[in-house]
Amino acid sequence: MPHFAIRSLAAPLALLFVLGAAAPREQLSPAAITDAHIVNELLTRTFYKPLTEQTVLGGMRSGIVAYLGAHKLHASLPAPQAQDQRDPQAYFARIVQSAVSQTGASSSVVSYAALHGMALSANDRWTEYFDPDEFKQFDSALDPPDISGIGVLLNVDPKSKCGTAFFVIPQSPADRTGIESGDLITAIDGTPVCGLAQPLISKRLRGTTGSTVNVTVRRGDSTKDFAITRAPVQVPTVYFRMLPGAIAYINVFVFGSPTPAEFSEALRRMQALGARGYILDLRDDGGGYVLSAVSIASHFISSGPIFSTVSKQGEITTDTDAEPPQVSAPLAVLVNQNTASASEITASALQENQVAEVIGTRTFGKGVEQTVSRLPDGSAVKITTARYVTAQNHDLNGVGLQPDLHVNENPSAQFGQIGKDAQLQAALTYLQSKLPS
Numbered sequence: 001m002p003h004f005a006i007r008s009l010a011a012p013l014a015l016l017f018v019l020g021a022a023a024p025r026e027q028l029s030p031a032a033i034t035d036a037h038i039v040n041e042l043l044t045r046t047f048y049k050p051l052t053e054q055t056v057l058g059g060m061r062s063g064i065v066a067y068l069g070a071h072k073l074h075a076s077l078p079a080p081q082a083q084d085q086r087d088p089q090a091y092f093a094r095i096v097q098s099a100v101s102q103t104g105a106s107s108s109v110v111s112y113a114a115l116h117g118m119a120l121s122a123n124d125r126w127t128e129y130f131d132p133d134e135f136k137q138f139d140s141a142l143d144p145p146d147i148s149g150i151g152v153l154l155n156v157d158p159k160s161k162c163g164t165a166f167f168v169i170p171q172s173p174a175d176r177t178g179i180e181s182g183d184l185i186t187a188i189d190g191t192p193v194c195g196l197a198q199p200l201i202s203k204r205l206r207g208t209t210g211s212t213v214n215v216t217v218r219r220g221d222s223t224k225d226f227a228i229t230r231a232p233v234q235v236p237t238v239y240f241r242m243l244p245g246a247i248a249y250i251n252v253f254v255f256g257s258p259t260p261a262e263f264s265e266a267l268r269r270m271q272a273l274g275a276r277g278y279i280l281d282l283r284d285d286g287g288g289y290v291l292s293a294v295s296i297a298s299h300f301i302s303s304g305p306i307f308s309t310v311s312k313q314g315e316i317t318t319d320t321d322a323e324p325p326q327v328s329a330p331l332a333v334l335v336n337q338n339t340a341s342a343s344e345i346t347a348s349a350l351q352e353n354q355v356a357e358v359i360g361t362r363t364f365g366k367g368v369e370q371t372v373s374r375l376p377d378g379s380a381v382k383i384t385t386a387r388y389v390t391a392q393n394h395d396l397n398g399v400g401l402q403p404d405l406h407v408n409e410n411p412s413a414q415f416g417q418i419g420k421d422a423q424l425q426a427a428l429t430y431l432q433s434k435l436p437s
């Protein structure tokens with residue numbers, strides 16, 4: 001999972017151009033020139049450090065040269081001159097057309113290479129250009145696609161070898177029908193599935209929206225049959241369950257668009273079951289939308305700052321929560337070296353507002369955020385536009401967040417499994433010390 005904190009999604013205007021294989025010497029699309037203009041404007045105006053047009057234009061050329069070299073092609077391309085800064089679109093068109101005419105390469109592919117090079121000119125590991133296919137992969141992490149099925153996350157029970165519904169997605173067909181977390185799935189449509197691999201069991205549960213699947217489960221000493229109508233189900237970004245002692249365990253995989261609503265539902269269900277304490281697991285969470293991070297932190301913070309952003313011009317904007325907290329029970333937050341960006345915002349806000357004990361190892365240390373600008377053809381550019389500091393004005397970039405209680409991950413750890421997760425056990429011990437006997 002990539003590490004990122006995203007403030008907003010911009011949608012600059014650009015013309016749609018046709019993708020695909022191209023004949024040699026094809027003409028450069030006017031829309032590609034428009035895209036280059038947009039990316040150039042965004043990089044030079046919004047990147048959080050000074051970035052000149054001369055540098056960005058040099059990146060155009062370098063991107064093309066790198067692409068041609070990787071494909072054992074060569075073209076003599078003019079380096080950008082001072083006058084090209086007055087008309088960067090003309091320079092873009094000139095070098096792309098020159099590369100196409102000299103090598104026969106596709107103009108769309110060469111254009112993508114130039115746009116990649118423009119982003120790389122920022123010399124920033126978080127600033128990058130995505131062609132349409134690349135952006136689909138990136139975007140699916142934040143906005144998971146729907147899958148037609150019943151809405152259970154499965155693993156295989158090591159004793160019975162049957163599928164186990166270790167998490168039932170709220171409001172899914174399985175949830176509405178009565179499937180519960182912990183149920184053993186023994187048969188699907190009358191065919192036994194114990195002994196099958198998890199992907200094969202999952203595949204049999206999926207199917208056309210509106211179709212019915214018959215699922216046989218074993219719950220304790222009883223066996224139950226459920227007729228479940230398949231429907232589109234969104235892959236969750238939040239997983240939760242109740243641990244012994246009425247400790248609610250909530251694991252946030254990524255801070256995506258649906259995460260605030262999923263987190264609120266997790267809290268609602270755990271509170272309905274009488275949760276006395278909470279564990280928020282942010283291990284291996286690489287970040288996501290800043291607003292999602294603020295939303296989650298706000299459930300626990302009564303008042304005070306959550307974090308601040310510092311713009312290119314040095315302007316400071318502070319996100320502050322002023323609403324009463326929804327949760328006042330003891331809270332432990334689990335972090336590790338892969339807890340990054342938006343996850344670090346959440347963990348640091350909870351730590352510095354003294355509402356949680358942070359447990360685990362030092363976090364990744366990413367203190368900058370990006371703005372993603374989508375282009376109408378399905379491509380996008382992600383640009384680092386600001387840096388952020390914690391509620392107490394600490395810069396985490398390259399440093400990370402130091403936990404209150406340092407606990408190393410145990411060998412062969414299984415996150416979230418009691419007896420197989422040393423950091424989870426440390427969180428349980430902490431919460432037990434805070435709860436009345």
